Amino acid sequence: MKALVKTASGAGHLEIRDIPEPVAxxxxxxxxxxxxxxxxxxxxxxxxxxxxVPPVVLGHELVGRVADFGADVSGLSVGDxxxxxxxxRTCGHCRACLAGQLNLCPxxxxxxxxxxxxxxxxxxxxxxxxxxxxDSIDDTSAALTEPLACCVHGVLExxxxxxxxxxxxxxxGAIGLLSGQVAKSAGATLVVVGTKADEGRLQLARELGADxxxxxxxxxxxxxxxxxxxxxxxxxxxxxxxxxxxxxQCLKLLRRGGTFCQIGLFEAPITIxxxxxxxxxxxxxxxxxxxxxxxxxxxxxxxxxxxKTAPLVSSQRPITEWESxxxxxxxxxxxxxxxxxxx
Numbered sequence: 034m035k036a037l038v039k040t041a042s043g044a045g046h047l048e049i050r051d052i053p054e055p056v057a058x059x060x061x062x063x064x065x066x067x068x069x070x071x072x073x074x075x076x077x078x079x080x081x082x083x084x085x086v087p088p089v090v091l092g093h094e095l096v097g098r099v100a101d102f103g104a105d106v107s108g109l110s111v112g113d114x115x116x117x118x119x120x121x122r123t124c125g126h127c128r129a130c131l132a133g134q135l136n137l138c139p140x141x142x143x144x145x146x147x148x149x150x151x152x153x154x155x156x157x158x159x160x161x162x163x164x165x166x167x168d169s170i171d172d173t174s175a176a177l178t179e180p181l182a183c184c185v186h187g188v189l190e191x192x193x194x195x196x197x198x199x200x201x202x203x204x205x206g207a208i209g210l211l212s213g214q215v216a217k218s219a220g221a222t223l224v225v226v227g228t229k230a231d232e233g234r235l236q237l238a239r240e241l242g243a244d245x246x247x248x249x250x251x252x253x254x255x256x257x258x259x260x261x262x263x264x265x266x267x268x269x270x271x272x273x274x275x276x277x278x279x280x281x282q283c284l285k286l287l288r289r290g291g292t293f294c295q296i297g298l299f300e301a302p303i304t305i306x307x308x309x310x311x312x313x314x315x316x317x318x319x320x321x322x323x324x325x326x327x328x329x330x331x332x333x334x335x336x337x338x339x340x341k342t343a344p345l346v347s348s349q350r351p352i353t354e355w356e357s358x359x360x361x362x363x364x365x366x367x368x369x370x371x372x373x374x375x376x
Contacts, residue, residue: 035375036090036153037352044081049353052090055149055157057103062160064115068176068349068371069151070094071362073208073275073298078146079359082300085146092372093119093144095151096166096175106160116178118162118328121148136186136322152352154374164328170335176371177211177342181334182327184212184296187271187320189219190327192294194269196220201258201267201286202243203227204274204297205234207345207369210241212271212296217242218339221269224261226254226282230365237368241341249282258286267291277303284309292316345369 038050057063069092077083078091085091099113109115122142123130129137144150144158166175188194200221202213209225217223224245225238235246245261247254258267266288272280275297283293284305293315310317323331334340347367350358353375361367 034154035352036149037092037355037372039078039085039087039089039091041087042081042085045079046087047079047091047355049355050088052149052153054155057101057106057157059104060106060160061103062099062106062109062115062117062158062163063101064095064097064117064156064158064163065100066095066097066151066154066156066374067172068096068373070176070180071358071370071372072180073362075145076359076362077298077300089146090149090151090153090156091145092150092152093146094176094179095156096172096178097151097156099163100155102160109160109163109165114166114172114175115163116166116175117144117156117158117164118325119143119145119179119322120162121159133324133326136324152355152372164332167336170332171343173346173371174335174341174343177207177345177369178328178331178335179323180208181211181215181340181342182323182331183320184208184215185330185334186323186327187294187296187318188212188215189330190324191318191320192269192271192292194219194221198222198268199258199262200224200269200271201226201283202271202273203279203283204272204276205231205238206273206365208296209271209273210234210238210345210368211340211342212273213238213243214241214340215334216269216271218334222261224258224267234365234368237344241344254282255285262288269294271296273297275299277305280305284315287313287315289313290316292318294318294320296320346371349373351375
């Protein structure tokens with residue numbers, strides 16, 4: 034079967050290769066992939082900015098059908114529509130694992146990074162990581178469950194947004210637009226901030242429920258937040274752009290004692306005015322990936338319609354067109370793209 038493989042470490046080294054189809058062992062499931070989303074992590078791996086274990090098939094945001102399963106698997110049937118959590122293996126006995134923080138296990142191994150992922154036709158995963166999809170959730174919506182679970186983890190489980198909060202989202206990419214919807218689902222007033230290049234995404238943010246959208250270099254963002262907060266500042270800022278100026282702005286917009294949630298990743302070290310954090314008693318929250326509870330809550334948000342994921346998908350392309358898709362991602366020409374298997 035054809036797969037998009039990272040063949041070696043460093044920048045580049047991505048190509049379509051023929052690889053063997055996986056075979057399910059005890060406690061394992063083979064999923065026939067319907068579609069897999071392109072994540073910023075895949076772009077970072079392509080550019081040599083994120084470690085992986087090559088040769089490895091990329092892709093971890095997938096939806097598919099159960100194709101086969103091994104011994105000791107129950108509750109699943111061939112043909113079931115499913116999604117899968119991304120951690121192929123964790124140690125199960127470290128402090129993080131025992132606390133349910135599987136994302137922080139030092140021995141964590143994930144699909145699309147350490148073991149083969151979803152940019153192919155079949156992917157092998159542990160049965161305990163598989164979630165059956167209700168009929169009410171279509172494949173396109175389900176393909177974004179993983180990034181939504183990441184946003185649930187950051188905004189709800191870590192930052193703890195509550196009804197009545199004034200939340201500012203900086204960076205209206207896919208992660209940002211999902212994070213903003215999560216904040217809205219919890220009862221927050223949402224302000225989305227982007228650049229002039231984000232005009233289309235800001236329009237999408239408004240369609241998805243953002244109360245206000247602001248443009249850097251065009252709107253008086255500090256003044257607008259002061260007006261909305263009676264001069265206090267935002268209760269929560271969510272940084273999803275992965276850019277130093279965005280971080281500085283997020284810190285500036287917070288009220289004293291507010292919460293800053295960092296979800297975006299940076300390409301290189303950044304410099305910020307760090308004294309703002311202790312002097313204003315800012316609660317600084319770093320958020321990485323997701324945990325099992327995030328998946329359950331993400332699926333519930335999609336099923337109830339509180340979060341809409343399908344509108345973020347701007348196109349679907351075969352994996353053989355990965356280069357143009359990665360290029361469109363990097364230049365922000367589209368929001369969320371899915372890659373589909375080829376024969």
